[in-house]
Amino acid sequence: MFDIEKIRKDFSILERKIWDDKLLVYLDNAATTQKPKVVINALVEYYENYNANIHRGVHKLAEEATSAYENVRAKVKSFLSCDEASEVIFTRNTTESINLLAYSLGESLNDGDEVLLTEMEHHSNIIPWYLLRGRKKINIKFIPITDQYELDYEKLEKLIVKGTKIISITHKSNVLGTVNDIKKIAKLAKDNGSILIVDAAQSAPHMKINFTDLGCDFLSFSSHKMCGPTGVGVLVGKKELLEKMPPFLGGGEMIRKVTFEDFTLNDVPWKFEAGTPNIADVIAFGVAIEYIQKIGLENIHKHEIELTKYALDKLSKFTFLKIYGSSDASKRAGIITFSNPVVHPHDIATIIDQDGVAIRAGHHCAQPLMKRLGVSATARASFYFYNTEEEIDIFVSVLQKAFDYFEVGACKELKGESKERVSK
Amino acid sequence: MFDIEKIRKDFSILERKIWDDKLLVYLDNAATTQKPKVVINALVEYYENYNANIHRGVHKLAEEATSAYENVRAKVKSFLSCDEASEVIFTRNTTESINLLAYSLGESLNDGDEVLLTEMEHHSNIIPWYLLRGRKKINIKFIPITDQYELDYEKLEKLIVKGTKIISITHKSNVLGTVNDIKKIAKLAKDNGSILIVDAAQSAPHMKINFTDLGCDFLSFSSHKMCGPTGVGVLVGKKELLEKMPPFLGGGEMIRKVTFEDFTLNDVPWKFEAGTPNIADVIAFGVAIEYIQKIGLENIHKHEIELTKYALDKLSKFTFLKIYGSSDASKRAGIITFSNPVVHPHDIATIIDQDGVAIRAGHHCAQPLMKRLGVSATARASFYFYNTEEEIDIFVSVLQKAFDYFEVGACKELKGESKERVSK
């Protein structure tokens, strides 16, 4: 398999001491991942050697920068197995990718048309559609989840109706870890003539994705969640759709010709990239993709499942802990979300941060899902390929400290209660 | 004044050899500038020490990243002398800033309302308004320029009419170098109740700007044109306007509360920043601002005027060269755009690139202005504070080579003719 000690050496931050002497245990990878040296070096390399604005330059630096930038499309193509490099559009993040779609596809929706989401969506796949509903009289519906934290596929089938123009669904929940059956939904969408959009922010970094095989029309994810720099997102779409869509942002690059009267559009993908792109970060993102591919998505996935299994097992001793998501580690790889009625997630996070353990606490930008789960906040530990069982041991032992602090386990009367203590 | 040799040491790329042995002479600064070591180091520092997603994290890394990111707003505030740090919104680039305005302000325009631009705008300040015109029945008008390459202020006054809701104007032309009188226009705009937007992409890096004093409502510029990384733009706006405006992109950060039915907005500036921001680059941009402030905007401006004067003087020996823009160097600091009917700008750029000299050739994303000037392309040399007179000597001497190659000067019959040779 892979040599984790060697891999960890690629991440200097993993040697960071928090509070002077606590070694960082970084378990907040669903929020953003750390970056290996090669990626950081790619930025330095770019800025020290061939920084230039792209596309419009004749000189050597511009030529080098342009070709390095454009080559990343081919890397994304190979990463996702989509048909053409020109189907790859660079955005700022998953959020912008979905907004681009809501604006551009939104133009062709009519009053009464429906957009179908799920109860487990991240705000980034909810608000763009709420904003669209502010511009057009469309309906938005949510596919419910079952008590096993999976999409209710029976209800899903019934929710797809004639007016369902767009179905936009997360590939993997950032709270539950649940991986949705996109292939199955793609068939239903296709039969119904609906466009299927997949939010792959949490899946692309962790499992092999084959865009063509999944059968969706659009897919997006963020560089920063997969070892790449902040400021880069990807939107991949079927070429024939991208070609028909109106542009989103206007400016340099995305046009062919401009007069005092009008303009003509450039080809896909440039039609959707206005202004000077985030050149350096896109180039470094290309290096991140290669880095991940070298480790191997299958290896990453397997390692995360093993870690999750190990962690679930260790956590089972905290019987007063409510854990959300499947108890089968292979179905929730990498994400463990939990809560307890006595000690609030924020307090847990603060307490274990004292020992250098970084997890996330809050609503994880999924407030509707929190509501569905009957809590206002949860704590989340999320793993990546550089995490180890030793780190999970540390995590579990400092969690114990937090529970001791709040005398959890001692307060028998509260055990197992799932409502927040102070809520009404 | 400032020690240019010391300053140049901050930019390793200036030691770059092009084509094995030609020292880079980088005169394409209006397209993008080079980055000093401190800025590159800030990126490395961030990724190696405190990379984390911001705002929502309780742990130490998240706290450090959040405060570093948010502190940059205060740096921009001091850089621009705007009223509050919360008036500073981070975007990807100038282009996105203007699109944000065209979408958000555009919502409140009515049929027949007018948007007033100028003949010297960059495509980034034209197309967003053309796209808005595709959504609403508005008119777009262009303030003409005089034969002295300045705005025609008389015509400008007449063009501001009751229906003029938005005036969007470049502060400094990226082709002519002309600096427009924003204060004067701001008074007219205010009297008329029009919103004034300033594209400061070419001014902010080169001269001291006082937002409050200028009197405009919005102003935007790009990090990459002022020693900062790619992928960061700024939009500054008057708080009371920003608060009234509808949001642009939807997602994480920009909301306060989300339910299955609706959402409530977060405060300004977060209302306009959806999804994970370009954290690393914003932080490094803060370092770029400090770097530039340490050198001093006045010093930068003065140095550029001196270089421009020097260059204009040297170039005057090429009597067959058409130079666009004022002959007064102090009115066009840093930008020299020129053409010749015999040798096309592309050919000039290619030829001098052989000697390591990087300039730009083409329409500079200002096709309407090119049309107004009666050419389809021009060549442009643009300076920054790290450029020297020696570099200009090299530039002029290799230009000579290009003219020799195409026997310019020998073809007397073409001398002074301003039409493109092959155009009809």
Next chain:
Amino acid sequence: MIQMKEKTQSQALPHLDELYKEIILEHYRKPCGREPLDKVDYHAEGMNPLCGDEVRLSLCMKDKKIDKVHIEGHGCSISVASGSILADMLRGKTIDEAKRVSRYLKDLMHDKSNKEKIDIGDLEALEGVKKFPVRIKCALLPWTTFEEALVGHEHVEIS
């Protein structure tokens, strides 16, 4: 850069006991202000958008003084305790007196000196929060909600 390096790398570990003083934990375990009101003169709902903490606060006035405070919501120990202290402290105070307490806490959190002499009661226990910058918002949430109730929703009657 060096500056940042130092800043990020040598901050001393603040002790948890400074955050979770016994008084705080007591307020968290048995918060005041849970009893519903018959009459509501001021009401506001506050929310920390970044973590989802929520506070719904209502005041009932009598003889120009705050007679009763009702507070409910979701939140961490700090925000719940802070809300409980608020309910406890504001009872019997005039609006102006109450505002002064609120201002005092804000200054305390942002390390500004406040010369005003007021009876700060259990508020003191919140001082340790300022060593945990991300938690400051938790401590202030009930108080900013209180201030919003005063400006935004004067004399709102809810049934």
Next chain:
Amino acid sequence: MIQMKEKTQSQALPHLDELYKEIILEHYRKPCGREPLDKVDYHAEGMNPLCGDEVRLSLCMKDKKIDKVHIEGHGCSISVASGSILADMLRGKTIDEAKRVSRYLKDLMHDKSNKEKIDIGDLEALEGVKKFPVRIKCALLPWTTFEEALVGHEHVEIS
């Protein structure tokens, strides 16, 4: 990384004379295909959005052969010369023969071998362009415009 470093830093200097062959400069100075046509069977306008180069191309057919070519626009020496060579070479060819020439040039620019034996005439002079990657688009512009004329605007009559 290392790979990129090498790639960006040790590319040998291509000589200008390879780009600006004497034939190219001659075509640039005295381009063919400037005479207006009486009849237009195929027409297209091509543009390089990145630099603004423009080509307007018209073909007039006779007996299933290209009888005359008209080409005009704005452009650098390479795009003008390439258009001039096009006008010169396509005269008298069938559409199929002309397409073969076009394909040959594309393969030449992208360094693909093309086994077809065709009379390449002055085209050979454009071979040096491929050492100047950013200029390849200039050389191809008239030819892609020619191909677009064939597919997009068949038998468009303009007066």
